[in-house]
Amino acid sequence: MLLIHILYSHKIISKIYLNPIRHQISDVGGIIILSDFTYGVLSGIASSLLFSLNTVITRRGVYEGNVFEAVAYATLFGIPMFFTSAYLAGEIGFLLNPKIEFIMIFIMAGILHFILGRYLYYKSIHLSGATIATPIVTLTQVFAVIFAFILLGEEVDILKGIGIILSLSGITYISLSHLREVRYIKGILIGLSTTLVFAASTNLVRYGLTIAPYPHTGLFISYLASAPTLISFKIHKDRISNVDSETRKYLIYSGVTVNLGQMFRYIALAFIGVTVLSPLYGIMPIEVLLLSYLIIRRYERLTKEVIISNIIVSIGVLLVILSGYV
Numbered sequence: 001m002l003l004i005h006i007l008y009s010h011k012i013i014s015k016i017y018l019n020p021i022r023h024q025i026s027d028v029g030g031i032i033i034l035s036d037f038t039y040g041v042l043s044g045i046a047s048s049l050l051f052s053l054n055t056v057i058t059r060r061g062v063y064e065g066n067v068f069e070a071v072a073y074a075t076l077f078g079i080p081m082f083f084t085s086a087y088l089a090g091e092i093g094f095l096l097n098p099k100i101e102f103i104m105i106f107i108m109a110g111i112l113h114f115i116l117g118r119y120l121y122y123k124s125i126h127l128s129g130a131t132i133a134t135p136i137v138t139l140t141q142v143f144a145v146i147f148a149f150i151l152l153g154e155e156v157d158i159l160k161g162i163g164i165i166l167s168l169s170g171i172t173y174i175s176l177s178h179l180r181e182v183r184y185i186k187g188i189l190i191g192l193s194t195t196l197v198f199a200a201s202t203n204l205v206r207y208g209l210t211i212a213p214y215p216h217t218g219l220f221i222s223y224l225a226s227a228p229t230l231i232s233f234k235i236h237k238d239r240i241s242n243v244d245s246e247t248r249k250y251l252i253y254s255g256v257t258v259n260l261g262q263m264f265r266y267i268a269l270a271f272i273g274v275t276v277l278s279p280l281y282g283i284m285p286i287e288v289l290l291l292s293y294l295i296i297r298r299y300e301r302l303t304k305e306v307i308i309s310n311i312i313v314s315i316g317v318l319l320v321i322l323s324g325y326v
Contacts, residue, residue: 040271044280050261052287059130061250073255086216105208110222113201120194128187135174136191140198167282167316170309177305215266279320
């Protein structure tokens with residue numbers, strides 16, 4: 001998908017078309033033609049899967065490692081990764097004659113998401129576990145949709161509205177089923193704080209991409225804004241990095257997967273609205289549960305409440321995706 005995006009940006013080949021007519025997929029002469037909407041949805045799904053994998057890997061890493069170290073690794077890998085992707089996508093030239101508003105928007109998004117938001121999310125995973133932190137933080141979509149409706153004027157049709165309500169109801173049910181356990185209260189409260197930060201950053205990104213459609217460059221600028229985490233990590237390295245090689249391996253994998261997830265998130269936001277992208281992340285609790293069972297099952301658990309919630313969330317997400325083609 002990244003290759004298709006790069007080829008599209010450079011217009012290197014003519015056999016891959018992104019149809020400018022929204023809500024359409026067709027087959028012409030054996031060649032699949034993707035609409036901008038479909039391209040955005042596929043990027044959003046890829047982002048969701050990568051974030052889910054990152055959550056599970058991060059859980060293993062911060063279980064014995066330091067939360068701040070996980071944040072620092074993500075920044076360390078992100079800066080060169082997204083400079084390279086901006087160059088390959090033909091966007092790096094924009095930095096030679098940038099729009100000041102675009103730069104300021106993505107600096108604010110970087111500080112909010114990659115410093116404050118990411119630290120809070122990893123802390124929530126550390127305290128309450130991946131299968132609890134994920135549905136809590138997925139409530140970000142509630143705030144993201146509300147902010148997009150109020151501030152950006154994005155529309156929410158009936159089918160999409162029903163899907164959002166169903167998916168969020170399932171997420172809420174998962175969250176409430178864990179509120180009885182006092183030891184997770186702190187992690188849940190931190191997770192709820194994360195939702196506000198992530199919702200604000202999501203809409204900043206969407207607004208920034210309306211100023212200039214350069215998702216890779218925007219992501220690179222945001223990561224540069226989070227560079228102070230590397231400076232702080234360097235200063236306090238001796239105090240926070242005393243972990244074994246196995247734990248550090250998971251922290252490094254965490255840094256790689258979260259950056260890939262962010263790349264596809266920014267691409268998706270360049271093609272679809274927040275109200276479409278947000279519910280795609282609603283399926284993350286299901287993904288995290290499956291991946292947790294396969295990778296870190298001894299740290300997580302599967303309950304009947306979670307299974308019921310998964311069904312509700314899946315139906316909701318399906319309705320939201322179908323609404324884009326009606």
